[in-house]
Amino acid sequence: MTRLTVMFAALLTLAACSGDYQALGPIGGESGTELAERQVIHIGNGADPQTLDPHRAQGVPESNIGRDLFEGLIAEAPNGDLIPGVAESWEVSEDGKIYTFKLRENARWSNGDPVTAGDFVFGMRRSVDPATLSVYSFILAPIENAEAITAGRMPPDTLGVTAIDDRTLEIRLANPTPYFLGLLTHSASYAVHQASLQASSGEDYWRPGKLVSNGAYQLDQFVVQSHVKLVKNPHYWNADAVTIDEVYWHATEDINAELKRFRAGELDMTNVVPKAQLPWIRENMPDRLLIAPYLGSYYYGLNVTKPPFKDNVALRRALALAIDRDIITKQITAAGEIPAYGWIPPQTANYKGAEMPEAAWTQEEREAEAKRLYQQAGYSAENPLRIELLYNTQDDHRRIAVAVAAMWRQVLGVETTIVNQEWKVYLDTRNQKRTQVYRAGWIGDYNDAYTFAEIQHSQSELNNTGYADPEYDRLLALAAAETDLDKRAEYLHQAERVLLDDMPLIPIYFYVTTRMVQPWVAGYEANIMDHFRTQDLKILKH
Amino acid sequence: MLRYSLRRLLGAIPTLLVLIALAFFMMRAAPGGPFDQERSLPADIEANLRAAYHLDEPLYMQFGRYLGGVIRGDFGPSFQYRDFTVTELIATGFPVSMRLGGSAILLALIIGVTAGSIAALRQNRLTDHAVMTVSMTGISIPNFVMAPILILVFAIYFRWLPAGGWGGGQLRNMVLPVIALALPQIAYISRLTRGSMIEVLRSNFIRTAKAQGLSTQTIVLKHALKPALLPVVSYLGPATAAVITGSVVIEQIFGVPGIGRFFVQGALNRDYTLVMGVVVFYGMLIIAFNFLVDLAYAWLDPKVKYS
Numbered sequence: 001m002t003r004l005t006v007m008f009a010a011l012l013t014l015a016a017c018s019g020d021y022q023a024l025g026p027i028g029g030e031s032g033t034e035l036a037e038r039q040v041i042h043i044g045n046g047a048d049p050q051t052l053d054p055h056r057a058q059g060v061p062e063s064n065i066g067r068d069l070f071e072g073l074i075a076e077a078p079n080g081d082l083i084p085g086v087a088e089s090w091e092v093s094e095d096g097k098i099y100t101f102k103l104r105e106n107a108r109w110s111n112g113d114p115v116t117a118g119d120f121v122f123g124m125r126r127s128v129d130p131a132t133l134s135v136y137s138f139i140l141a142p143i144e145n146a147e148a149i150t151a152g153r154m155p156p157d158t159l160g161v162t163a164i165d166d167r168t169l170e171i172r173l174a175n176p177t178p179y180f181l182g183l184l185t186h187s188a189s190y191a192v193h194q195a196s197l198q199a200s201s202g203e204d205y206w207r208p209g210k211l212v213s214n215g216a217y218q219l220d221q222f223v224v225q226s227h228v229k230l231v232k233n234p235h236y237w238n239a240d241a242v243t244i245d246e247v248y249w250h251a252t253e254d255i256n257a258e259l260k261r262f263r264a265g266e267l268d269m270t271n272v273v274p275k276a277q278l279p280w281i282r283e284n285m286p287d288r289l290l291i292a293p294y295l296g297s298y299y300y301g302l303n304v305t306k307p308p309f310k311d312n313v314a315l316r317r318a319l320a321l322a323i324d325r326d327i328i329t330k331q332i333t334a335a336g337e338i339p340a341y342g343w344i345p346p347q348t349a350n351y352k353g354a355e356m357p358e359a360a361w362t363q364e365e366r367e368a369e370a371k372r373l374y375q376q377a378g379y380s381a382e383n384p385l386r387i388e389l390l391y392n393t394q395d396d397h398r399r400i401a402v403a404v405a406a407m408w409r410q411v412l413g414v415e416t417t418i419v420n421q422e423w424k425v426y427l428d429t430r431n432q433k434r435t436q437v438y439r440a441g442w443i444g445d446y447n448d449a450y451t452f453a454e455i456q457h458s459q460s461e462l463n464n465t466g467y468a469d470p471e472y473d474r475l476l477a478l479a480a481a482e483t484d485l486d487k488r489a490e491y492l493h494q495a496e497r498v499l500l501d502d503m504p505l506i507p508i509y510f511y512v513t514t515r516m517v518q519p520w521v522a523g524y525e526a527n528i529m530d531h532f533r534t535q536d537l538k539i540l541k542h
Numbered sequence: 543m544l545r546y547s548l549r550r551l552l553g554a555i556p557t558l559l560v561l562i563a564l565a566f567f568m569m570r571a572a573p574g575g576p577f578d579q580e581r582s583l584p585a586d587i588e589a590n591l592r593a594a595y596h597l598d599e600p601l602y603m604q605f606g607r608y609l610g611g612v613i614r615g616d617f618g619p620s621f622q623y624r625d626f627t628v629t630e631l632i633a634t635g636f637p638v639s640m641r642l643g644g645s646a647i648l649l650a651l652i653i654g655v656t657a658g659s660i661a662a663l664r665q666n667r668l669t670d671h672a673v674m675t676v677s678m679t680g681i682s683i684p685n686f687v688m689a690p691i692l693i694l695v696f697a698i699y700f701r702w703l704p705a706g707g708w709g710g711g712q713l714r715n716m717v718l719p720v721i722a723l724a725l726p727q728i729a730y731i732s733r734l735t736r737g738s739m740i741e742v743l744r745s746n747f748i749r750t751a752k753a754q755g756l757s758t759q760t761i762v763l764k765h766a767l768k769p770a771l772l773p774v775v776s777y778l779g780p781a782t783a784a785v786i787t788g789s790v791v792i793e794q795i796f797g798v799p800g801i802g803r804f805f806v807q808g809a810l811n812r813d814y815t816l817v818m819g820v821v822v823f824y825g826m827l828i829i830a831f832n833f834l835v836d837l838a839y840a841w842l843d844p845k846v847k848y849s
Binding site: 053134149203206251254256260265266393423428429462 | 572594620634706739796797
């Protein structure tokens, strides 16, 4: 017994203090750029893809795989810049409403067929067709008639997309949409191979052996709950520049297990990093940890359709000012998140974010102002505010909620009841507006301020605070119709100011992405959308 | 015997019906639905989706539709895995769980029965104490603690075995999950065997055997083992069903593509059909295994007769 215990303890100690660093040779050989013989990469992808149908895809796992399987008219460089995809060049009409794309002559499907403008017409019509059951078809909403088609009021062939010839594609928009090229990187805009899709029963088309794709890779295996394996598409127009031959996208729901597989050398990249392990990682493998800003806002929504927040701006602002964001980002989330005093992330393209006027103040000054506003709103130590704070069950959310409740109590004397609900229950409660304060996060669907601005529009189904301000809606409408990028940014900036003055939501921090990458993976760059394509990566000798 | 089997099979039908009804209505009673997500869907799109999955029909009609499907062996399309039917998912996941769980239960049976018998023969001696201490530890350390420790030691430190993944069921991928899954079973089975073996060894017919001068080996293997296994067998029925329908924790930690994870992921995603499919399948398995246990009883224990 004793011996066993000792052995067990010894093993544990050994395992605990062992470095995972096995003696590595110089990465990339002498030159530092020498490639490994086997060009195979294993990437943690969070969950399984829900589908490989680009038009029905909605989650991050399927869009990651989609960027390898398919190529849109426009693609993204490793740093996130928009680059030509299947389209080699394009022109935009003066009013910003007509886009004419010239397609590459050598673009090919994985069966060797040329990729034509007609394939994109077919793809986009299918994407907005209500029969496809796409949940991201709104990405194409700027295109003429798209919304009416999705709503079933017009047939799909009325979509403003026309193949002028095999290599020329015209897209007509309802409104000038300066971020339209960015939307064309989204899977909802991809072309699909008409002949093979229509020849199959449809049900099993998205399987190995059937799916025809036009990206750098083609589908080889899909083992549910294990991995999706892709192999190089020999017909891809830029196949000579593709180094990695095989890609494994692993389903890694358990983030601790994912990290262990990374440490065991089985994964070359993880999807995320467990927060609790960050201190250990920073100490033991800091060079493999990549943290970068992400296009997302973490916030507390206030239900402004009911008391106590209805028509009570002073109270909303008091709660917003009483939160010490530095404590939250430095001591609770602690991955490098950026304290948020505005709603739209600072790195958003073509935009300069607005901030609460108190952003430049010290926290003491903010708290003094919070107390003043709290009293102005009619509350005091004798008559404290009692509210319910709802979050979806998750440890980080709980820790933030506890901290915020403590800050509100300390600064203002607010009595907060913290309530947690399982994700789907929480969504239901939030949609039905049975809330007072709820935690939420918003990740931009495309790199533009509008993706954040639109969720507080009075008519948006995404508006869970119930905020409705005519001035805000008016500024958004002006922005939507504006072709001049600077003017448009100014409208959106003004709208954000209005929002921050009214404070229907309390920004807390801007997200970051955390990812582990092995030192032999070359070509990876973190970018604000957290998008990358395996064709830009290489495995160095190691 | 045949009549008994037939009666048992017919008796299973109402049990299954109750199970299906309970699972169906409880699943629907949970707030939230399969299409709820951070980005709420435009009303038109949500209506299309609900219609496509018949969620717009009254609940009793959906139930009838579901029952009809089950009778035809069709568990419907999965909400979460949009390119697969639930039947397909179970058909690909079950063999994996079966292989993993079957190996674990076999390993547990061999080691557990051997260790338990040895402990019983050496009652209250060092070997007995050692076996029982180890098995007590086995019972009290939960899977989700044991599995990461195994990974840490054998995959990350020694690098002998993979930390995760199934590799199509290769031996090296199976070792750690099978051990992690078998350990608590070994512990439990060895305790059960020890207890009942001690009882059997004290019984009159064993004393008679001893008086006849038979060797210990013959007594244990030929006479004592069979009756001593009775409690193990009755434990084995539900345990096997539980282990081969997949362990959520083990599958998640080792990235094994079995059906255990469908339970939890399905429920979290409100994938109604997937959860229902797994529940019904699991129900059928438990009924089948209990039936097998009863048959095994008749073979092991001459006092039990079925007619």
